[in-house]
Amino acid sequence: AILVQWGFSFVTIIIVFSVSFEMGVEWIKEAVPEELQEVVSALLEELTTLGFLGFAFFLFTVPISNGESLIETASIYSLNEKEALKELFEGLHYLVFFVSLSFILCTIGGLATFQLTGNKQWSRFEKEGQAAFDNEELMEIKPDEANAMGGLLAEWKKPESVLQAEYLRMRCRFITESTEPALDPDFEYLHYLQKRVAETFSGMIKITPYDWLATWLLLALFFGIVQEGVTAEKMLALYWYILTMIIVMCLLLQCKLVWIKQQLIPRLPSEMQGPRRRPPKHSSPPTVVLAPVFMDQTTLGKPPFQVVDILPSFVPHSFVKLVKEYTKVRPGNKHERLFWFSAYGPEVMSHMIRLSMFWTIISLAMLLSHHMPGIVGLGEELTGYRFFGHVLFIVLAAAHLVAIETVYRNARYFTTVSSIEMLVDRELVEGVVREQKYAKCQKAIDMLFTMNFYMQQAKWLKEQAEAEGSMGAETQRSVAQFVPKNEEEAKTYEELRELFAHFDADASGELGTEEVGELLATLGTNL
Numbered sequence: 001a002i003l004v005q006w007g008f009s010f011v012t013i014i015i016v017f018s019v020s021f022e023m024g025v026e027w028i029k030e031a032v033p034e035e036l037q038e039v040v041s042a043l044l045e046e047l048t049t050l051g052f053l054g055f056a057f058f059l060f061t062v063p064i065s066n067g068e069s070l071i072e073t074a075s076i077y078s079l080n081e082k083e084a085l086k087e088l089f090e091g092l093h094y095l096v097f098f099v100s101l102s103f104i105l106c107t108i109g110g111l112a113t114f115q116l117t118g119n120k121q122w123s124r125f126e127k128e129g130q131a132a133f134d135n136e137e138l139m140e141i142k143p144d145e146a147n148a149m150g151g152l153l154a155e156w157k158k159p160e161s162v163l164q165a166e167y168l169r170m171r172c173r174f175i176t177e178s179t180e181p182a183l184d185p186d187f188e189y190l191h192y193l194q195k196r197v198a199e200t201f202s203g204m205i206k207i208t209p210y211d212w213l214a215t216w217l218l219l220a221l222f223f224g225i226v227q228e229g230v231t232a233e234k235m236l237a238l239y240w241y242i243l244t245m246i247i248v249m250c251l252l253l254q255c256k257l258v259w260i261k262q263q264l265i266p267r268l269p270s271e272m273q274g275p276r277r278r279p280p281k282h283s284s285p286p287t288v289v290l291a292p293v294f295m296d297q298t299t300l301g302k303p304p305f306q307v308v309d310i311l312p313s314f315v316p317h318s319f320v321k322l323v324k325e326y327t328k329v330r331p332g333n334k335h336e337r338l339f340w341f342s343a344y345g346p347e348v349m350s351h352m353i354r355l356s357m358f359w360t361i362i363s364l365a366m367l368l369s370h371h372m373p374g375i376v377g378l379g380e381e382l383t384g385y386r387f388f389g390h391v392l393f394i395v396l397a398a399a400h401l402v403a404i405e406t407v408y409r410n411a412r413y414f415t416t417v418s419s420i421e422m423l424v425d426r427e428l429v430e431g432v433v434r435e436q437k438y439a440k441c442q443k444a445i446d447m448l449f450t451m452n453f454y455m456q457q458a459k460w461l462k463e464q465a466e467a468e469g470s471m472g473a474e475t476q477r478s479v480a481q482f483v484p485k486n487e488e489e490a491k492t493y494e495e496l497r498e499l500f501a502h503f504d505a506d507a508s509g510e511l512g513t514e515e516v517g518e519l520l521a522t523l524g525t526n527l
Contacts, residue, residue, distance in 0.1 A: 041202070042201075042202035042203075042205040042206050045205075045206065047100055047103065047104070049207075051100070053096050054093060054096050054097065054100075058093070060089060061086065061089065061090070061093075068082070069086070071085050071086050071089045072085070072086055091369075091370065094369050094370075095365055095366065095369050095370070097369075098364075098365035098366075098368045098369040099361060099362060099365040101365070101368075102361045102362075102364045102365045102368070103205075103361055106357070106360070106361055106364075106404050107205060109401075109404065110201065110404065110407075110408040110411075111201070113405060113408055114197065114201075114408060114412070118197075118412050119194065119197075121160070121163070122167065122190050122193060122194075123190060124164070125163070125164045125167040125168065126167075126171075126189065126190040128164065128168060129168065129171050129185075129186075129189060129190075130185050130186055132168040132171070132172055133172060133185050136268060136270075138164070138165065138168055139165045139168050139169050139172070139268060139289065140165060140268070141162055141165045141166070142162075145158065145159065145162050146162075147258075147262060148262060149259075149262070150255075150258045150259030150260075150261070150262040150263070151258075152251070152254060152255050152258055155258045166261075166265050169265055169266040169267075169268075169289050170264070170265065170266065170416070170420055171189045172266070172289045173266040173289045173291075173292075173420075174187075174189060174420055174424070175187050175189070176289070178424070178429065180426065181429065181430055181433055183429075183433070186436075187432070187433070187436070188432055188435075188436050191432050191435070191436075192419070192428060192429060192432045193415065193416070193419060195428055195431075195432070196415045196418075196419045196425065196428065197411070197412065197415045200350070200411050200414060200415045200418075201408075201411060203350060203354065204350075204353060204354045204357055204407075204411060207354070207358060208351070208354075210351060211351060211354055211355055211358060214351075214355055215355070215358065215359070215362070218242075218359070222238060222242070236371065236374050236375070236378060239363075239366065239367075239371055242359075242363060243363055243396070243399065243400075246356060246359050246360050246363060246403055247399065247402075247403050247406075249352070249356050250356050250360075250403055250406040250407055250410065251406065253349070253352055253353060253356065253410050254406060254409065254410050254413065256339075256340070256349075257349075257410055257413035257414055257417060258413065260338045260339065260413075260417045261413060261416060261417050262293075263292060263293050263294040263338055264292050264294060264335075264338075264417055264420060264421055265292055265293075266289035266290060266291065266292050267289065267290050267291070267292065267293070268289060268290070269290060292421070294334055294335065294338055294421075295334065311323065331343065332344075332345065333422050334422065335421050335422035335423055336422070336423070338417075346418050346423065349414060349418075350414065353407060353410050353411055353414060356403075356407050356410070357404070357407045360400055360403045360404055360407060361404075363400060364397070364400040367393075367396060367397065367400065368397075372393055375389065375392055375393045375396060376389035376390055376392070376393055377389060378392065379391065379392035379393070443499070444499060503515050503518055505518075
């Protein structure tokens with residue numbers, strides 16, 4: 001009876017956890033903006049993969065013959081000990097669970113960080129987007145705050161005014177240089193960046209076979225070092241080295257991305273020297289920003305790297321020709337050459353950001369699942385107090401959080417530098433333009449319905465007055481001015497006034513033939 005009660009309790013716990021997980025997923029989907037829904041879907045896909053791995057580990061520990069599991073049988077044949085491999089396998093199973101948990105926490109933390117910092121900051125900058133075309137002062141940057149060399153410390157210390165000026169410069173050049181499609185000054189550049197951020201973040205979560213291969217090589221090196229003379233001290237030392245390597249890798253990536261961003265920041269006409277100071281004549285709308293620094297570089301240089309260059313001389317010519325055909329490397333344009341590895345630079349950088357995140361998650365999972373006792377013991381051994389051991393553990397966990405924050409900051413930088421100039425996603429831009437036109441048309445239709453409502457109200461008031469034989473002063477004012485009766489009608493009426501003013505180009509108070517034609521064209525009807 002006691003076993004039955006415990007069994008029912010376990011089933012209840014499983015159901016509660018399942019329902020809680022589903023409710024949490026639904027809450028996250030509702031809380032995350034539409035642009036970032038793709039990131040949540042990618043996270044759930046990776047959790048499905050990790051869940052399958054956990055199920056596979058479970059199957060290896062299930063008894064199948066003679067009361068022994070597959071892993072116990074392998075342990076007996078290889079080590080003449082039944083529990084040796086089983087303990088190792090259960091430790092890996094435990095690690096996979098903490099990898100899944102770390103994946104969830106780091107992804108949610110990254111999305112929250114972007115929403116509370118990056119997205120809000122871009123939203124504030126976007127408010128001055130259209131005004132920047134007529135006010136160059138919004139884009140001015142003092143020379144001592146420009147960070148022309150792309151230094152990391154200088155980037156961290158930049159005031160928000162400089163960041164806003166950089167954002168507005170990129171936005172203005174993005175709009176003025178776009179020809180297919182041609183963009184208006186009110187183009188939703190922020191919406192375009194948000195969609196690109198979603199693509200970058202979802203790409204970070206989707207671990208590719210190449211990333212698994214790189215992770216396997218790192219783990220092979222790790223196990224190759226510790227396979228002889230495994231001690232707790234050696235394991236902890238290697239763990240420190242790996243954590244340090246991850247943090248250094250994150251900082252190096254950020255240094256490179258900051259430098260690339262500085263190369264892509266457009267210049268103002270007042271910052272140009274010599275004949276380049278005069279803006280081009282064909283620009284429409286008028287050019288307020290000019291080409292960034294990287295456009296001045298020459299495309300001449302050493303030939304791109306080829307795999308055949310490292311093949312030995314005794315390799316058959318037919319094989320060399322085949323390798324050359326299948327491994328031909330495109331030299332890359334000026335923008336791509338700002339990255340490492342020429343034409344493959346953006347893709348390789350994306351893999352490196354993804355790996356830095358994945359390795360940080362694995363390192364955090366190892367800390368939580370295996371190294372916590374060793375870290376606490378090391379702190380106690382060094383200081384003589386167990387309290388300092390727990391402090392050391394908290395410091396290491398905080399270092400992982402800093403690394404994750406750096407990874408997501410790198411993702412933001414990467415999104416910025418890979419979404420403009422020669423790497424513009426034209427299909428995405430066209431999609432944003434279509435959505436913007438649809439929103440404008442929908443607003444115009446709503447306003448027309450509102451206009452029709454007030455016209456019907458005026459007609460009804462007039463008919464009522466005519467039926468009564470006279471029209472009072474209040475009724476006349478209602479007919480002439482469409483006086484709203486409550487706050488909701490007042491808001492709708494104000495939107496109607498804005499719509500009317502938008503199409504009343506000559507501010508005459510009436511819509512002429514051409515103005516009505518423009519209104520109908522906005523709705524998709526060309527006469």
